[in-house]
Amino acid sequence: MMEISTEMIKQLRQATAAGISDCKKALENANGDYNKAVEFLREKGLATAAKRADRAASDGMLELYSHSQGRIGVMVEVNSETDFVGRSDKFRAFAHEIALQIAASAPDYIREEDIPAEDIERETRIATAKAKEEGKPDAIIPKIVEGSLSKFKDEKVLLRQKYIRDENMTVQQLLNDAIVSLGENVVIRRFVRWELGESTAEE
Template sequence: MAEITAAMVKELRERTGAGMMDCKKALMATGGDMEKAIDYLREKGLAQAAKKAGRLATEGVVDAYIHGGGRIGVLVEVNCETDFVAKTDEFRLFVRDIAMQIAAARPEYIKREDVPEHVIAREKEILAAQAANEGKPEKVIEKIVQGRLEKFFKEVCLLEQPFIKNPDITVQQLLTEKIARLGENIVIRRFARFELGEGLAKPQGD
């Protein structure tokens, strides 16, 4: 087994944000393999987050983010369990990142369970018609629709979108990591996104 050096522990800490002792344990458990140690910490974080998911989160922050010189505005409420965590820089930075995500990626819902049944049914109809127009065989259309529906959820559901600051992870994975790091359940409760002139009829030229 490779010797676990202080430099390795420091690198793992910088890459994951986990505590020094957790980083050392992860490296020892994976024989000094940096990538496996990252996976080890992520899995541990997922397990910790799953345990906390059912806990009541009634504290938190409502944040406002204005972008593009006042052309786009976002209001978002993110809850945690205690006022102590709500006041930490890390939690507030996370909330700001979520507001920026909403401004940039235009989600319509927080999670796929929030998407109304009639919206899903309409999307399936459109996708099936598209596949038929492309000349796809009847027997594979349903499979194609399911695949494209997954893409639809990734576009319109905040938690399934790639995180704008690190597209290798989803917003859900970012949320899970924050729950593990801050030690409390965190819930993105609701948001509103406003874009200047959205929904207004544009004046027609001569």
């Protein structure tokens, strides 16, 4: 059983607004896995952020960000439930942070479930072939492939990425914090990221 630290409990409490003992129990139940602990609290009806996640969010804003003297451009749509929250400084600051994250970390997808099946299949093939080339025993190849896929998702899925300002938290945790802080559901709906020279490299 993984040791549950006070910091882990604090992070989960900040993101979900659940009680300290509930957060500790959820983390113990999930063996320290943050996302599983959030899911556990959600199932028990204790996670404020998770409870709000099903509420419709269609207000908000389009955040536009230009980075590195115009070499990288990002447009991201972030939604709130009401125009009142969508116009607040706190919401706009969050949308700006998400644009910065996308500019710096170049994700391909917002959520894990957004990854097309063919992309997973491609990464599985690459990881399997690499493991075989390195002479890994067949019995451990599935575990190696699973680790490679997890790393791929951590790099390419926005919500799984480490937050650029704090490596100890993910963008999902940042989003959970925003939902609790703003008192509304917040959704990162879609984004585009352009980098100077991309189109010419493909031609």
